[in-house]
Amino acid sequence: MTNQADFNTSLFAAPDTIVVATDLTDMAELLPHAIAQAKTAHAVLKIVHAIAPEMTYDPESGMIPGPDPLKASRDARLRMLEISHQVEQQGVSCSTAVRHGFAADVIAEVVHETDAGRVLARTHGRRGIKRLALGSVTLQLLQHLDVPVCTIGPRCAGVSNAGLHRILHPTGLGPDCDATAHLALDLAQDSRAELTMLYVLREETAVEPYLDPDYSFERLESLLPAMRGDLWSPVRTRIAAGNLEEEILRCAKDTSADLIVMGVHPAQSFWPGHSGGKTAYAIMAAATCPVLSFRVPAGYSMMTSQPEQHACVLG
Numbered sequence: 594m595t596n597q598a599d600f601n602t603s604l605f606a607a608p609d610t611i612v613v614a615t616d617l618t619d620m621a622e623l624l625p626h627a628i629a630q631a632k633t634a635h636a637v638l639k640i641v642h643a644i645a646p647e648m649t650y651d652p653e654s655g656m657i658p659g660p661d662p663l664k665a666s667r668d669a670r671l672r673m674l675e676i677s678h679q680v681e682q683q684g685v686s687c688s689t690a691v692r693h694g695f696a697a698d699v700i701a702e703v704v705h706e707t708d709a710g711r712v713l714a715r716t717h718g719r720r721g722i723k724r725l726a727l728g729s730v731t732l733q734l735l736q737h738l739d740v741p742v743c744t745i746g747p748r749c750a751g752v753s754n755a756g757l758h759r760i761l762h763p764t765g766l767g768p769d770c771d772a773t774a775h776l777a778l779d780l781a782q783d784s785r786a787e788l789t790m791l792y793v794l795r796e797e798t799a800v801e802p803y804l805d806p807d808y809s810f811e812r813l814e815s816l817l818p819a820m821r822g823d824l825w826s827p828v829r830t831r832i833a834a835g836n837l838e839e840e841i842l843r844c845a846k847d848t849s850a851d852l853i854v855m856g857v858h859p860a861q862s863f864w865p866g867h868s869g870g871k872t873a874y875a876i877m878a879a880a881t882c883p884v885l886s887f888r889v890p891a892g893y894s895m896m897t898s899q900p901e902q903h904a905c906v907l908g
Contacts, residue, residue: 610709611631613713614643626883629753644694670691757851760850764855765856782825782828789829813830
């Protein structure tokens with residue numbers, strides 16, 4: 594969908610199509626956010642449910658029948674028909690898809706077919722084995738899709754009729770952070786929302802000049818347009834010191850953020866066992882607002898300055 598010639602974060606800030614990934618047990622939490630985001634972006638919704646292949650065994654024959662795939666498909670389509678009626682009653686165009694296959698593969702396929710500019714998914718915040726199984730779907734999407742993935746965590750508040758007013762963008766200030774910063778800025782401008790750019794100084798960040806707060810403020814400022822007077826909404830910069838996850842969540846609470854926009858490094862392992870994946874997943878699971886995560890397409894950079902070595906998880 595994206596390449597260096599036509600990459601434009603404004604297309605992601607106001608996507609024409611939003612793919613909503615559902616297991617059909619999470620629509621009470623997902624649907625209000627999906628409808629609100631579709632109205633804000635004037636987008637259509639594509640609601641997708643994947644019926645995963647089942648492997649079950651019988652002590653006598655070695656195999657026993659799993660769930661009837663035809664019945665599962667029929668039940669899912671009936672439920673999706675009800676959902677689409679709910680959405681259309683709210684004045685939002687909607688279509689649905691029920692397909693057999695692994696969730697991440699099915700969602701990626703639909704994103705490609707519809708040229709969607711965003712994926713919306715539920716994050717359950719489970720731990721242990723359940724987290725590895727269910728959280729891995731979101732992590733796979735973040736690792737492979739070139740479109741933002743918006744997650745609704747278990748602590749996420751309900752949708753406000755007031756709309757989007759405050760956005761938090763934590764950044765690692767690394768060489769691939771510009772596109773994510775531009776996405777956060779585009780979202781803020783489209784919604785006339787206040788944007789807070791956050792950088793967290795950490796003890797493990799031993800690479801200079803990131804330990805220098807003055808440099809960090811200058812780098813944050815460099816991510817913004819030169820003519821700040823042209824911006825329609827205020828942009829603030831903030832430096833914090835401490836644990837990355839804790840400081841991001843604290844800043845989100847302090848600023849009453851309606852949305853967190855964070856970047857994912859293309860080359861970085863994003864599995865829950867990896868430190869970067871653990872931090873990002875923990876933020877998605879603990880945030881009281883939606884989290885929009887964006888993996889910048891490999892090989893693309895919007896940097897105007899020289900790349901610098903960095904040791905940060907996000908941005």
